[in-house]
Amino acid sequence: MNETATLWWNAENTSIHYIEQTLLPNEYTIIKCRSIERLATAIKRLEIRGAPALGVAGAYGVALSAVLADKKEIQSFMAAVQRDAGILRSTRPTAINLTWGIDRVLASMTPAHDCNEACSRAIAKAEEIAREDTACCHAIGTHGAALLPDTCTVLTHCNAGALACSSWGTALGVIRSAVSAGKKVKVISCETRPLLQGARLTAWELARDGIDVTTITDSTAAHLMRKGMIDAVVVGADRITRDAVFNKIGTYMHAVCAHHHKIPFYVAAPRSTFDENNSERDVIIEERGREEVTIMGSRTYVPDEAYVKNYAFDATPMELVTAIITETEVLRPPIDIHKLLSHYNTT
Numbered sequence: 526m527n528e529t530a531t532l533w534w535n536a537e538n539t540s541i542h543y544i545e546q547t548l549l550p551n552e553y554t555i556i557k558c559r560s561i562e563r564l565a566t567a568i569k570r571l572e573i574r575g576a577p578a579l580g581v582a583g584a585y586g587v588a589l590s591a592v593l594a595d596k597k598e599i600q601s602f603m604a605a606v607q608r609d610a611g612i613l614r615s616t617r618p619t620a621i622n623l624t625w626g627i628d629r630v631l632a633s634m635t636p637a638h639d640c641n642e643a644c645s646r647a648i649a650k651a652e653e654i655a656r657e658d659t660a661c662c663h664a665i666g667t668h669g670a671a672l673l674p675d676t677c678t679v680l681t682h683c684n685a686g687a688l689a690c691s692s693w694g695t696a697l698g699v700i701r702s703a704v705s706a707g708k709k710v711k712v713i714s715c716e717t718r719p720l721l722q723g724a725r726l727t728a729w730e731l732a733r734d735g736i737d738v739t740t741i742t743d744s745t746a747a748h749l750m751r752k753g754m755i756d757a758v759v760v761g762a763d764r765i766t767r768d769a770v771f772n773k774i775g776t777y778m779h780a781v782c783a784h785h786h787k788i789p790f791y792v793a794a795p796r797s798t799f800d801e802n803n804s805e806r807d808v809i810i811e812e813r814g815r816e817e818v819t820i821m822g823s824r825t826y827v828p829d830e831a832y833v834k835n836y837a838f839d840a841t842p843m844e845l846v847t848a849i850i851t852e853t854e855v856l857r858p859p860i861d862i863h864k865l866l867s868h869y870n871t872t
């Protein structure tokens with residue numbers, strides 16, 4: 526199995542390196558990023574994407590800001606880092622991991638006596654967050670693999686794979702771990718309109734690992750469920766509140782269909798994706814530009830006069846979730862996220 530990282534800190538050049546995901550599967554390009562504005566653009570354009578990867582990007586972003594900031598005096602240094610943190614925080618509103626990664630690195634810097642110490646602390650914490658993310662994905666994988674039958678077909682939506690994390694993946698981590706354990710897993714990957722993360726990224730990742738993957742249009746999913754061709758649905762999450770799971774637009778329709786056909790609907794996500802302070806109504810669902818829907822290649826498919834709605838995510842009510850697979854345990858209904866989070870004390 527491939528264990529290459531999606532984004533990492535290059536200590537030599539004090540810069541962030543990442544796989545440019547908008548170019549996949551046609552081009553595999555590594556970008557070397559040494560500016561906050563460039564990083565913010567990369568996040569907005571989905572060059573770096575997926576909730577856990579955004580957490581790591583936010584963490585490395587604060588570290589990069591600390592490297593670049595003027596180090597004459599601690600207060601103005603911290604003010605500059607806070608400003609950059611604000612720029613990064615505002616890039617995407619739904620995935621809670623972004624803010625979580627940023628805040629953890631900021632918190633690690635405050636006991637420092639001088640700018641250089643604060644900077645070293647920021648880099649060390651960001652690297653720790655990236656390592657932790659990989660470990661979480663493996664633990665999620667192990668817990669989730671045990672839930673899958675020895676031979677099965679799993680439907681997934683969007684990309685909750687290595688590319689969406691620091692490596693391995695959450696939903697695809699479950700599949701990778703099951704395959705590593707000797708299970709025969711076939712994957713149905715929904716293409717995920719409009720940006721095709723399923724078709725471009727999930728299919729690319731799994732094919733590279735020699736895992737059997739079939740791409741379908743999003744609207745084919747219900748048909749396959751009705752035909753008895755899907756044994757389980759496994760998806761990732763961008764945010765989990767006490768009452769709902771936020772994930773890529775289209776996830777909710779898979780959950781409704783899975784419920785109707787009595788197919789287990791699993792969500793695989795680390796602790797960094799849980800939001801105990803909010804409920805569904807408090808969360809902002811990102812809306813993106815009309816061109817993502819209207820233009821394919823060089824052609825426009827929607828008349829200029831037509832309105833377009835381009836929500837990036839939807840919310841699946843908790844009652845449609847069979848279980849949430851975390852790095853520490855598998856939560857089954859009634860799912861109580863407060864109880865889960867009371868076991869954690871992350872700094």
Ligand code: MRU
Pocket residue numbers: 571574575576577620682683684685686689690694695696722760761762763772773774837
């Ligand atoms: O808009 P994206 O590509 O960032 O959306 C990503 C998803 O919806 C993923 O399913 C989610 O972040 C989980 S990734 C482990």
